Amino acid sequence: MPFHNDRELIEAIRKKDNAAMKYLYKKHTGAIKRFVKQHGGEETEAEDIVQDVIIILFEKIVSGYFTLNPGVRLSTYMVAVGKNLYYKKCREKGKYVVDLENLPPLEDTMDIDSIINTPDQNETIVNQALQALQDICKEILIKFYYEKKSMRKIAASLGTISEENVRKHKYRCLGHLRKMITNKIYFHG
Amino acid sequence: MDKETFLDLMDKYIDGELTDTEKYNFEQMIEENLDMKNEYQIHRAIREGIQREGREKLKLQLQEIKNEVKKEEERNVFIFKILKYAAVLTAGILSVLFLIKPDFIYKDSINTQVDRIYVGQFNVKILPLEGKLGASIGQKKEIVLISDASNLYYDLNDTIYIFTRLTKHQLFAPDALKIHINQVSALSIKTNSGEYIFPLKK
DSSP states (O other): OOOSSHHHHHHHHHTTOHHHHHHHHHHSSHHHHHHHHHTTOOHHHHHHHHHHHHHHHHHHHHTTOOOOOTTOOHHHHHHHHHHHHHHHHHHHTTOOOOOSSOOOOSGGGTTHHHHHSOOOHHHHHHHHHHHHSOHHHHHHHIIIIISOOOHHHHHHHHSSSOHHHHHHHHHHHHHHHHHHHTTTOOOOO | OOHHHHHHHHHHHHTTOSOHHHHHHHHHHHHHOHHHHHHHHHHHHHHHHHHHHHHHHHHHHHHHHHHHHHHHHHHHHHHHHHHHHHHHHHHHHHHHHHHTOTTOOOOOTTSOOTTEEEEEEEEEEEOOTTOSOOOEEEEEEEEEEEOOOOOOOOOTTSEEEEEEOOOHHHHTSTTTTOOOGGGEEEEEEEETTEEEEEEOOO
C-alpha cells in the first residue's frame, strides 16, 4: 500500500496498521541497516536496531510526542534514532564507533534505556502476573495504555462489548493485576 | 477520593497530563499518605509491565513483517534469476541461429543427431499485427537447436513459446517447420511462476 507522504504514513502507524508497518520496514530501514553494517555491526544487530527504532517511533507517535521538524523526513529521523541506538549499544560493549558525520540529536531517543535494559525482580513479577491475566484483559490494557487507543476504539475493535463494559473491564483487570503483585514487589524510597 | 478517580489521577500524572499545580498537589498527596504512595508505585510498575508487554506484541508483529519481506525478497531473487537465465538462453539461441544456421529456427526432433541439443518444447503462437500476444495455434513442436554449444542455460521443464507474424495458413504450409529468424517476434519462457516475454529487436 503506497503512502503519499510522511504524514499519511504516521497516521497509519498510529493505528498500528500492518501495511504501514510493512511499508516502514521495507522503505525506511535500509539506511539504518547499512549504517550499522558499515560500522562493524552484524546483520542480526542491524535487524535489532531497526526493530527498536520502529518501536520507539510507534511509542512516540501514539503518545503524542512525535513531531518532525520542518524539512526533516521520517526516514532521516529514523536513521538518526538508529545511529544513537547503535552508538549506545557499542558503548555498552566497550566499543567506540567513530563516525565522521555530524552526530544526530539525542533528544528523540529518550526511551532507549527501557528497551535495552533487562528486567529486574519487580519487573519479572509484574511480567508473570500479566502472563497469568485473561487474554481479554491483556488486550484491553495493552490497547489502552500502550497503543493509547480510546475506550470507543477498543470497544469497536473487540466487537461485542460496549464502551462502558470496556471501562469496567479495564478497572477490574487492573484490580486483578494489583492483587497478584501486592506483597510481592518492593520499592525503595 | 474513590479508587477509580485516584486511578485516573495516577494515569494523568504518569502520562504528564497534569498542570504544574495539579502535579505538585499529587506529589504532596502521595508523600503524605503511605497507602496512596504504595498504590501509585504498584500502578506505575503495572503500567511499565503493560508497556513491556505491548512492546513484545509489537515485536512479534514486526518479526512477522520481517519474515514476509524476506519471503518477498527471495521470490524477487528467484524471478530475477529466471529472467537472467531466460536472457542468456535467448541470447544463446539468437547467436547460434545467426552464426551457425542463420536460415533456420527449428525442425522436427525425430532426426536427432549428436550435434543437436534438445532444449525443450516450443509452442508456436501467431502474433497479431499490433504486436500484442496472439492466439496459440495449439500445435506443440519439439525443438532441436542445431548447436555444439553446451553452456546454454535452460530448464527442460520450461515451455518456450515463439511468437511469429506468420499467418495460420503459412504455418501449416508444407515448409512451415522452418521459420526464418526475421519472422520471429518474441520469445517467451513459461515457468511455474509465470510467463516471461522477450520481444526480439529486428
